[in-house]
Amino acid sequence: xxxxxxxxxxxxxxxxxxxxxxxxxxxxxxVYYAFTDAxxxxxxxxxxxIVDYSHTFFTSLELALISTAICLVLAYPLAYxxxxxxxxxxxxxxxxxxxxxxxxxxxxxxxxxxxxxxxGLINRAVRALGGEGFHMINTNGAVVLGMxxxxxxxxxxxxxxxxxKIEQSTIEAAQDLGANRVNIFxxxxxxxxxxxxxSGITMVFVPAVSTFVIxxxxxxxxxxxxxxxxxxxxxxNTGTVDYxxxxxxxxxxxxxxxxxxxxxxxxxxxxxxGGIM
Amino acid sequence: xxxxxxIDLQNISIxxxxxxxxxxxxxxxxxxxFITLLGPSGCGKTTTLRIIAGFLAPDxxxxxxxxxxxxxxxxxKRQVNTIFQxxxxxxxxxxxxxxxxxxxxxKVKEPQIxxxxxxxxxxxxxxxxxxxxxxxxxxxxQQRVAIARALAVQPRVxxxxxxxxxxxxxxxxxxxxxxKNIQQRLGITFVYVTHDQEEALSMSDTIVxxxxxxxxxxxxxxxxxxxxxxxxxxxxxxxxNILDGVMREDFAAEFAGHRFECLDKxxxxxxxxxxxxxxxxxxxxxxxxxxxxxxxxxxxxxxxxFEIIVDVDGFKWMIQTTxxxxxxxxxxxxxxxxxxxVMKKSKYSGLYGDYSTFSDEIEMLSDVTYEKExxxxxx
Amino acid sequence: MKALSKVYNFLIFAFLYAPILVMIVYSFNADxxxxxxxxxxxxxxxxxxxxxxxxxxxxxxxxxxxxxALIATIIGTIASVGIHxxxxxxxxxxxxxxxxPVTNPDIVTAISMMILFVFFVxxxxxxxxxxxxxxxxxxxxxxxxxxxxxxxxLRGLNSNIYEAAQDLGCPPVPAFLKVVIPQISQGIVTGFIxxxxxxxxxxxxxxxxxxxxxxxxxxxIYSMTKRPYSPKxxxxxxxxxxxxxxxxxxxxxxxxxxxxxxxxx
Numbered sequence: 001x002x003x004x005x006x007x008x009x010x011x012x013x014x015x016x017x018x019x020x021x022x023x024x025x026x027x028x029x030x031v032y033y034a035f036t037d038a039x040x041x042x043x044x045x046x047x048x049x050i051v052d053y054s055h056t057f058f059t060s061l062e063l064a065l066i067s068t069a070i071c072l073v074l075a076y077p078l079a080y081x082x083x084x085x086x087x088x089x090x091x092x093x094x095x096x097x098x099x100x101x102x103x104x105x106x107x108x109x110x111x112x113x114x115x116x117x118x119x120g121l122i123n124r125a126v127r128a129l130g131g132e133g134f135h136m137i138n139t140n141g142a143v144v145l146g147m148x149x150x151x152x153x154x155x156x157x158x159x160x161x162x163x164x165k166i167e168q169s170t171i172e173a174a175q176d177l178g179a180n181r182v183n184i185f186x187x188x189x190x191x192x193x194x195x196x197x198x199s200g201i202t203m204v205f206v207p208a209v210s211t212f213v214i215x216x217x218x219x220x221x222x223x224x225x226x227x228x229x230x231x232x233x234x235x236x237n238t239g240t241v242d243y244x245x246x247x248x249x250x251x252x253x254x255x256x257x258x259x260x261x262x263x264x265x266x267x268x269x270x271x272x273x274g275g276i277m
Numbered sequence: 278x279x280x281x282x283x284i285d286l287q288n289i290s291i292x293x294x295x296x297x298x299x300x301x302x303x304x305x306x307x308x309x310x311f312i313t314l315l316g317p318s319g320c321g322k323t324t325t326l327r328i329i330a331g332f333l334a335p336d337x338x339x340x341x342x343x344x345x346x347x348x349x350x351x352x353x354k355r356q357v358n359t360i361f362q363x364x365x366x367x368x369x370x371x372x373x374x375x376x377x378x379x380x381x382x383x384k385v386k387e388p389q390i391x392x393x394x395x396x397x398x399x400x401x402x403x404x405x406x407x408x409x410x411x412x413x414x415x416x417x418x419q420q421r422v423a424i425a426r427a428l429a430v431q432p433r434v435x436x437x438x439x440x441x442x443x444x445x446x447x448x449x450x451x452x453x454x455x456x457k458n459i460q461q462r463l464g465i466t467f468v469y470v471t472h473d474q475e476e477a478l479s480m481s482d483t484i485v486x487x488x489x490x491x492x493x494x495x496x497x498x499x500x501x502x503x504x505x506x507x508x509x510x511x512x513x514x515x516x517x518n519i520l521d522g523v524m525r526e527d528f529a530a531e532f533a534g535h536r537f538e539c540l541d542k543x544x545x546x547x548x549x550x551x552x553x554x555x556x557x558x559x560x561x562x563x564x565x566x567x568x569x570x571x572x573x574x575x576x577x578x579x580x581x582x583f584e585i586i587v588d589v590d591g592f593k594w595m596i597q598t599t600x601x602x603x604x605x606x607x608x609x610x611x612x613x614x615x616x617x618x619v620m621k622k623s624k625y626s627g628l629y630g631d632y633s634t635f636s637d638e639i640e641m642l643s644d645v646t647y648e649k650e651x652x653x654x655x656x
Numbered sequence: 657m658k659a660l661s662k663v664y665n666f667l668i669f670a671f672l673y674a675p676i677l678v679m680i681v682y683s684f685n686a687d688x689x690x691x692x693x694x695x696x697x698x699x700x701x702x703x704x705x706x707x708x709x710x711x712x713x714x715x716x717x718x719x720x721x722x723x724x725a726l727i728a729t730i731i732g733t734i735a736s737v738g739i740h741x742x743x744x745x746x747x748x749x750x751x752x753x754x755x756x757p758v759t760n761p762d763i764v765t766a767i768s769m770m771i772l773f774v775f776f777v778x779x780x781x782x783x784x785x786x787x788x789x790x791x792x793x794x795x796x797x798x799x800x801x802x803x804x805x806x807x808x809x810l811r812g813l814n815s816n817i818y819e820a821a822q823d824l825g826c827p828p829v830p831a832f833l834k835v836v837i838p839q840i841s842q843g844i845v846t847g848f849i850x851x852x853x854x855x856x857x858x859x860x861x862x863x864x865x866x867x868x869x870x871x872x873x874x875x876x877i878y879s880m881t882k883r884p885y886s887p888k889x890x891x892x893x894x895x896x897x898x899x900x901x902x903x904x905x906x907x908x909x910x911x912x913x914x915x916x917x918x919x920x921x
Contacts, residue, residue, distance in 0.1 A: 015735030111675030
């Protein structure tokens with residue numbers, strides 16, 4: 001008995017030590033920095049200064065929510081269509097969805113610069129047709145586009161996964177009991193796909209709300225997201241380095257996301273069916 | 278006389294995935310009838326059911342329901358409901374909500390829904406299961422929920438697609454009785470699909486035997502058993518000895534090297550025919566009294582009777598007898614005129630041989646394995 | 657309805673692939689213009705292969721991905737066995753900690769580790785940001801994914817086989833290596849591949865923890881996007897895209913081959 005528990009400790013030791021030092025301690029340090037000043041004294045100043053950034057938080061939330069909603073609306077019909085295809089075709093289509101995901105997201109975002117620029121492909125096409133050019137790059141719209149483009153596959157895949165698990169006979173049963181297309185969607189497909197929708201929303205919302213690259217490349221410094229502020233405080237590319245405020249902002253971001261996920265999980269429980277991807 | 282045809286399938290043909298599944302099928306179903314579509318897997322019985330339900334549209338032909346052409350009416354607007362092979366219950370809803378599903382679509386008032394669901398649960402003996410999760414139910418219970426769900430919307434016709442296939446033998450027998458009771462109590466039409474001939478015989482008012490997309494025979498269970506139309510039906514329903522014979526004249530058939538008196542007439546003189554004799558209709562008699570004689574090659578005790586295989590000039594007969602006969606003994610066989618059934622030659626003649634390769638084990642195996650009917654699964 | 661759905665699917669895929677297509681086309685552009693196409697040329701590919709910074713960061717990225725995936729797989733697999741044996745509160749606690757790097761936004765993971773490293777650098781004066789800190793941070797975010805892919809395989813494992821091996825005279829550790837590991841090898845391989853690709857793909861964590869001595873390919877790409885436009889990025893992206901596509905095709909091909917084998921046996 002004693003030896004057995006000893007060997008168990010030995011098995012767990014490397015992981016326990018590693019995760020403690022490199023996951024838990026850093027989180028603790030974030031909290032520590034958030035509540036201390038440069039001299040290491042306790043202060044609530046950093047956390048209080050969040051108020052100054054409430055506008056940025058709001059913009060981040062707004063853009064992330066809009067992007068998540070667009071992703072959901074775009075992804076659901078495609079995910080459904082793929083889930084009702086022949087099995088062989090399904091795997092081809094899913095590979096096509098995943099392929100861009102495997103490209104580094106910097107490259108994917110960068111590609112849009114070429115297209116959206118003042119002198120980019122779209123404007124050139126518009127002018128060639130005799131129209132006025134649009135101002136597209138360096139707007140909130142461009143940032144949303146970048147988010148949707150980058151994270152759309154993360155919405156398609158989990159929804160597809162739950163939808164494939166719905167058997168054709170379940171849909172037929174609903175039809176048989178008098179449900180038309182709208183009813184089938186509202187009463188069968190949608191409730192049964194809630195777990196997939198929720199993991200899709202999380203997988204899109206979290207990176208969208210915390211990004212700083214997309215806003216830098218497509219927002220051109222005009223759109224400031226919470227990620228940009230945090231980056232600045234830690235790397236000081238355009239301002240002073242201040243780990244304490246940076247840590248406080250990160251802490252708030254973390255808590256914000258934890259709250260959103262808790263809300264999401266609550267929805268998930270209502271939909272009883274388990275098995276997210 | 279009142280015309281009580283409820284469903285009329287006229288000249289239905291359909292091909293799925295390049296394969297002709299139904300060939301010019303004609304079938305009418307009477308109101309309040311328990312009709313069974315019986316046949317081996319791939320015979321087109323599930324496809325027929327799905328055409329009635331509206332999940333498949335025939336390539337040619339018409340579906341008439343209560344005098345109206347419903348060929349192009351989508352499933353959700355038809356007054357028929359289906360019990361699916363594996364129930365297809367809604368996993369995100371509990372028992373109550375599953376049964377209430379169709380009523381909610383019809384926007385029935387809540388108190389009315391409550392009453393109907395309670396009534397349905399009582400009907401299928403599931404009182405107190407309202408809030409149970411679908412996953413927590415046994416196969417038999419899920420089956421009952423599926424039945425309650427379909428009946429809650431008061432269909433004129435209930436379509437059942439091998440509903441008992443996934444249940445074990447004991448449960449299957451109980452559910453057979455229960456289904457028949459429900460059908461009689463509610464007085465609605467059941468269209469039942471199965472490959473299990475025993476099930477078909479014990480439950481149906483009418484049996485439709487199908488093979489390779491064509492109806493082989495329609496009749497009452499007794500007709501089908503006693504007067505099979507061809508060798509396929511004879512072989513598929515129950516055990517039968519199917520022999521080549523010649524109709525010498527009315528009431529006289531010759532087979533197994535002997536001329537027998539029989540009750541059939543109307544054949545041409547010396548017309549080649551198929552003869553069916555059921556194993557229980559052969560009497561084992563002392564050698565000298567036998568019309569034909571054979572050698573017993575195997576004896577199996579079956580509880581109520583013995584099943585013996587008898588070699589008569591190379592043709593192996595199966596005989597069921599209550600008297601013990603020793604293996605390897607020679608016996609006489611006596612056949613009454615009414616035990617002989619004469620059939621016209623058909624494309625199935627000669628396909629079903631004797632019992633020379635018969636084995637109990639194979640029989641048992643095929644009894645247990647539930648074959649999934651897949652002829653209608655193309656979506 | 658069917659036609660409408662086809663059009664819709666096509667539009668979504670067009671949206672997903674248009675930017676990639678644009679990059680591929682412009683990677684062959686003779687002009688140094690982002691938009692004007694001045695004829696076919698391979699000059700950006702030639703320049704790419706002479707760019708020492710890019711080549712070096714590619715090398716670092718590959719080495720980092722391989723090493724961090726390897727170490728994470730070893731630690732993660734052993735940990736999975738330990739966690740699998742746990743019950744109740746300890747198990748929930750371990751899984752919760754395991755989930756922190758998975759659910760936390762990258763930027764939070766990145767800065768939390770950066771604080772740790774800076775803390776040690778300044779307080780202990782013993783190390784510098786570089787390949788070491790990169791490796792540690794990558795191992796850290798890789799371990800949870802290995803655990804998440806090995807643990808389900810252990811759950812599906814018949815625990816009697818380990819006992820059976822010991823019953824037949826095999827000591828515990830060899831029994832584990834000979835009997836348990838092969839059974840969960842699929843999960844281990846999946847975990848390794850996942851860790852490898854995540855590490856190769858990561859930008860945010862590397863960006864905060866790389867220092868100046870060792871930059872990964874994504875970090876280099878990022879700094880290129882901030883400098884004046886160079887079609888070298890397009891050339892690089894095209895090559896990466898082709899590499900990924902080839903990889904996916906091979907994996908898919910092998911998988912369908914496996915399935916066929918299973919059907920035949």
